[in-house]
Amino acid sequence: MxxxxxxxxxxxxxxxxxxxxxxxxxxxxxxxxxxxxxxxxxxxxxxxxxxxxxxxxxxxxxxxxxxxxxxxxxxxxxxxxxxxxxxxxxxxxxxxxxxxxxxxxNPLAVGVRTDILESRGAPIPSSWEDLTNEAYRGLIQMPSPQSSGTAYAVILTLNELWGEDKAYEYMKALNPNVQTYTQSGTAPSGALGVGETPIALQFSPGFLKLVDEGFPVQVMFPSEGVGYxxxxxxxxxxxxxxxxxxxxxxxxxxxxxxxxxxxxxxxxxxxxxxxxxxxGIPTLADIKLVPYDASFASENRQRLVDRWVDEVLGQ
Known part of the structure; x- marks a missing residue:
């Protein structure tokens, strides 16, 4: 040896x-x-x-x-x-x-209860844009950027995809469809599992666990791209x-x-x-990953979260 x-x-x-x-x-x-x-x-x-x-x-x-x-x-x-x-x-x-x-x-992902959406006659989303569909009014759970790094990753992703102003316009359009903004970054998958919500947004592990345990859950990685x-x-x-x-x-x-x-x-x-x-889970080659600059993320966190509070929660 x-x-x-x-x-x-x-x-x-x-x-x-x-x-x-x-x-x-x-x-x-x-x-x-x-x-x-x-x-x-x-x-x-x-x-x-x-x-x-x-x-x-x-x-x-x-x-x-x-x-x-x-x-x-x-x-x-x-x-x-x-x-x-x-x-x-x-x-x-x-x-x-x-x-x-x-x-x-761990990429951001959307977890979907296919049984609940089917019973409501609502389609399965495949993109960020799809999530603003009126069919999902009050049906989405996601974390709050005020308390969750996962939710801040959502803001950074949308900022990279569309630029800051359009990202906030999107989040304002999404807001009526959000049932609740959770404090914890992993709470939405728990709500999805018990059927409290049919659509949830967070990092992927919680959704993959539900799929593995046999829940009628589909994991969707928005086609425009996701942070990770x-x-x-x-x-x-x-x-x-x-x-x-x-x-x-x-x-x-x-x-x-x-x-x-x-x-x-x-x-x-x-x-x-x-x-x-x-x-049933795509490989990394099938998911469009969106990188963001770590120094920008650190330096702008308070400003971007404050803007979210003012423009999205306060609308």
């Missing part, structure tokens, strides 16, 4: 504990690499990695949005490694120099177990590693266009 592999691979994971365990247990089963996991949310993980920079206690940071890994790169906390699988990933799913690779993505979040991983600078860290990157970005996302029911969407998220 090589000296670098003489101890467990230490992973700081910002993926939720249940799903991180599923994914990393599958990695161990496939490769034989022992993994020691420490669960830390994004902010605390970055702070701890920074505090330990002179004597790293972990080998890999696994999870947290890609913008956090960009920060880690800028702060010289990570090291480059270009995986052999990197060539199969879209540019927005990796760092050009190999400082981070994506793990999974990307969870990523980085190898930490001076990682003690570099060999196994590279193995994790290679495995996670491979087709077989990505297939474990659906096999283990994480409900995360694979980052590879050749791997399915499950039966």
């Amino acid at each position: 090589a000296a670098s592999s003489a101890h467990a691979l230490v992973v700081y994971t910002s993926v939720d504990e249940e799903n991180a365990t599923k994914i990393l247990d599958a990695f161990k089963a496939d490769t034989g690499v022992d993994v020691q996991m420490v669960f830390l949310s994004s902010g605390p993980a970055l702070s701890r990695i920074e505090a330990e920079a002179n004597r790293p206690q972990a080998d890999v940071w696994f999870g947290a949005p890609s913008e956090n890994h960009i920060l880690a790169k800028e702060r010289n906390l990570t090291q480059p490694y270009v995986s052999a699988s990197a060539g199969d990933l879209a540019d927005n799913m990796k760092d050009a120099d190999g400082y981070w690779h994506a793990i999974y993505t 979040e990307v969870a990523a991983m980085s190898i930490l600078k001076d990682a003690a177990n570099l060999d196994d860290a590279k193995k994790l990157v290679d495995w996670m970005t491979s087709a077989s590693g990505q297939a474990k996302l659906s096999e283990n029911k994480t409900y995360f969407l694979p980052i590879r266009s050749d791997v399915s998220a499950g039966e």
Whole structure:
């Protein structure tokens, strides 16, 4: 055994504990690499990695949005490694120099209770524009941008698609169709499951779970395009177990590693266009993803949310 592999691979994971365990247990089963996991949310993980920079206690940071890994790169906390699988990933799913690779993505999606819409004689929507149909008056649940990053992602998506003024005109037109704006970004899928609403808007995992559990739910990715979040991983600078860290990157970005996302029911969407998220779910190649600038998003959040309150809620 090589000296670098003489101890467990230490992973700081910002993926939720249940799903991180599923994914990393599958990695161990496939490769034989022992993994020691420490669960830390994004902010605390970055702070701890920074505090330990002179004597790293972990080998890999696994999870947290890609913008956090960009920060880690800028702060010289990570090291480059270009995986052999990197060539199969879209540019927005990796760092050009190999400082981070994506793990999974969660696009915005619309969940539809097909049974309820059918009973009302209402069509199944396929686009953002469709959601303003009068047939859906008071039938849509989505999060509020005042409390939810998911809803802010909706504003950013529409802004990228149409420009700010048209985006707000659209949201004003959509407002009569919104039954309620939830505080939580994941509440709409819960309401969809119990039939409280027939149309819900949030990131995709909650809807994919309902489909998998047999609910009469169809997942729709609006044809104009959707925003998304990307969870990523980085190898930490001076990682003690570099060999196994590279193995994790290679495995996670491979087709077989990505297939474990659906096999283990994480409900995360694979980052590879050749791997399915499950039966009836389109691959990434079939979904038009809309990127937005992270610095613009950060700098304009309060202004854009205030405008939403004034023009959409206050109309």
